[in-house]
Amino acid sequence: MTDENTTRIGGDLVVETLRSLGADTVFGLPGQHALGLFDALRRTPGLRLLGARVENNLAFAADGHARARLHADPHGPVPVTPMIVSTGPGALLTLSSLQESRAASVPVLGISSQIPAAGLGGGRHGYLHELPDQQASVAGVVKSVHQARTASQIPGAVRDAWVSAATAPYGPAWVEIPQDVLQAPVTLPPITAVPVRRDELAPLPDLLDEAVRLLSGARNPVLLAGGGVVRAGATAELTVLAEALRAPVLSTFGGKGSFPWEHPLSGREWLEDWHSTEFLAAADVLLVLGSGLGELSSNYHRLAPRGRVIQVEADAGKLESNHAGLGIHGDVRAVLTALGDRVPAREPDGRPETAAAELVERVHRRLDGQGLDLERTLLADVRAALPEGTPSFWDMTVLGYWAWSAWDSGGAPIHTAQGSGGLGYGLPGALGAAAATGGPVLAVSGDGGAMYGIAELATAVQHELDVTWLIIDDGGYGILREYLTGAFGRTHATELARPDFAALARSFGVPSIVSTVDTVGADLAAALRAPGPRVVVLSATLRMFAATGPAEEDPR
Template sequence: MTDSRIGGDLVVETLRALGAETVFGLPGQHALGLFDALRRSPLRLISSRVENNLAFAADGHARARLAADPAGPVPVTPMIVSTGPGALLTLASLQESRAASVPVLGISSQVPAAGLGGGRRGYLHELPDQQASFRDVVKSVHVARTASQIPGAVRAAWESAATAPYGPTWVEIPQDVLLAPAGLPPITSATARPAPLEPLPELVDEAARLLAGAENPVVLAGGGAARAGAGPELLELAEALRAPVLSTFGAKGVFPWEHPLSGQSWLEDWHSTEFLADADVLLVVGSGLGELTSNYHRFAPRGRLIQVEADAGKLESNHPALGLHADAKLALSALLPRIPRREPDGRAEKAVADLLERVRARLAAQDLELEQRLLGEVRAALPEGTPSFWDMTILGYWAWSAWNADGAPMHTAQGAGGLGFGLPAALGAAATGGPALAVSGDGGAMYGIAELATAVQHDLDVTWLIVDDGGYGILREYLTDTFGESTATELTRPNFVTLAAAFGIPAVETTPDRLRQDLADALTTPGPSVVVLPQHLRLFAPTHPDQD
């Protein structure tokens, strides 16, 4: 019998051997060989209507799996698109995956090999150098120009995505190579072995010495701690040191929200900024101390700083520190045996309680009861363990600071800050088999509205909460605060309830008083649903060094 396998089969076989079960894909002319191979494989294929949403869905799928089993194999999520426009549309979404360290493996076709190498043959979708468009966005780019190069390229990309710091990688393969006879036996045993990123013992010893001698140690947990599944080690370290722990927006849930040592996540509040700065030794775990974490670069530590970071480029990029280039979980595991246990004396707990009281008092002076109430209603409506995916919208900005992620994992687009993340990422999470919540404003909702069709096609259990304030609410506030008026922020939008109904999706318009019940009903009804809340919300006022 003639072997009917083609180059596309080598891609699919290698993905299966590496552990893939679900692939996110959108067909295109040059990628036909990949999709025919998928048709003949047991891999589950989840499609979308637009490539950038496909990449967000793959991102959400990986985040949900990582949060559900942080100790398991790194959940690299494959995504397959076509050449040129299809590939380029994924870039903004891959920027978010890179900023948030999410292991997505993108695979695209290329024009036939004859059109590569610097010439311009005039093929449809041809780019002078497609790889160049991805090199500064993803972690690594891999190329296969012959069938025999495919398994190695896919395996290398998978391994790179799964190596700390996690992140998106890219593989491209010419159309003719994907369509040509495979020429190799079936691939069944490909394995990836990401090297553990362990800290240097000498640096661990020095970090332990500084922490042991600290009178006022404080820990700032970043997204790297969450991605590494370092929650248990973080809790043990904090209790050993009697050190308060504050969490960045990307680290929600890594430390118990109501723990007596939890300073929570109010990082845009100057009281929190000063609390961190006052530490005589500040241990930063899995954060580069970027703009949002540093209260827009106004954070100025007055003590010693220890920074544990898997991304070497972020070590000391904003502040001098004792830098440990390491996976957060491995670094904390190495520190724990070297840290003396302190007897509780109540000082750290009182300092945390005083900090949170100052934060609450400042908010209470700003007439923001509605915003806090609505966030609480959303949290109360969410069944235990249900993940939520938040777009760049005012209620999402509130959630960065105020959301209690214990038992309710929260994922946001604040890594890169692009619009349109909420719905497609939640669809990707729902593809793991459980329900998910997406939260968008009406402006961000329009970026992903086509994916309502995807939700119905794949019967994905996603509830979409759309807060409709008639425009880009955050930008309206920014422009008005800066210039006294706003420009290009007021938007024509559809009747979202009617539009959802056109897809056969149950939808309801709600009010603040009915939100909890309407959202709870939607979340406990299988399949896609939409809840629309027409409401103008306000951000809490930013703080400055001269403000209380």
């Protein structure tokens, strides 16, 4: 790791441990207290360091990197992505992004420096970047917090945090190490092997028996696939069970891609539509897989199941937290495998396929009457522009809300920030994914969200990352404009001054084009074919669809 004339320091122990755990990429932004980490990275072959201009974007990039690797190999070792930042302001700036990783169960490992050990535990005060309790600041966001106060504690703390991030439910973990410990010479031998063991989250047999009994006796079973199905790489197992039960499958927004879009049993993902809400509620057995049935997945808590609910979750805290039922704490893939092996296969009679098709038709008929041709055509054009297998990363913009429901993610995996709903995810998430896959990757933002990450165009250029960024400029926070107008009849504080995005991109050395709704599909396709970063700007004001309510339910 270092030559014979170089003194190894605490930072080397961190980097050696990461390499031994399987890391090959680290996202990092230097700071005064973290210098020992970055000097160790400089001297370490085989570890790629990717930077960012702002720490929250660095954390979003780490999130995008981990998601892309999870999607590429869902059955391999869990691809924890390390991120290194400095004390105080640097650490705090990552928290809004790590909230997304926590909500979406993304395995990110945050490593931060800390003030010198003499300032901890009631010692000296007044250090630069000092927080009263940095661990407490982080603890409410991440899965677990670990600390090392001596060199000998470093390998174990990093390993424990890595295992925490990679254990279902996945999520961000955090390690902090004082500045002086990171920079002090060490006598420990180089770390070359870090054995880890992750126990499978096996479901209880008695609960599986009851789930088999309920599903076997159901007359109208329906499956709801959440993000846990995607994270567990359980899409094939989901299809096996659905086809055995002859059960329609709907997906949450986080569960997009868990079930084939065009499958005869697919009810798709219009969960903000009352037709879908009622379809789920009418099931005599509703099997919820890898979802906590939170606000978005339950149509803002309007879902009221009339039959039995079976909920499978790796996060025990979500079991029955919103709906009573049979809660099974376990890995979704293991549960689906067991159910698929044990639930008797039914003879097809065409009824569930007809029910799923009628649900999709009712949703489309509603949309047909709302004058939304622009939005539907634009989303279809963006989807058609993507080469096979190209992932996309979406900010909280109006077209992104459309994509939650209307995007066919088969062959074009989609990642959104709807876990926690923060702005600015699109570009940095896509940059992290491009670092993992080599690109191309599509990012989509509105003009409001774009300003959160505009500095990362410099990162895209510096690291030659193959990302095409579509910026939809409607002059403000478009979705908030709709919310305010809908709630109060007028809007306020949503209209924004903004730059000439195309000219600004060119100032970074990024080729850009101002597109139109008629040419955006071709412009995106051309940009995605070209290597390196590209920006496509589209001026358009889009509307959200209006979902039906209970009084408007179509009896057909």
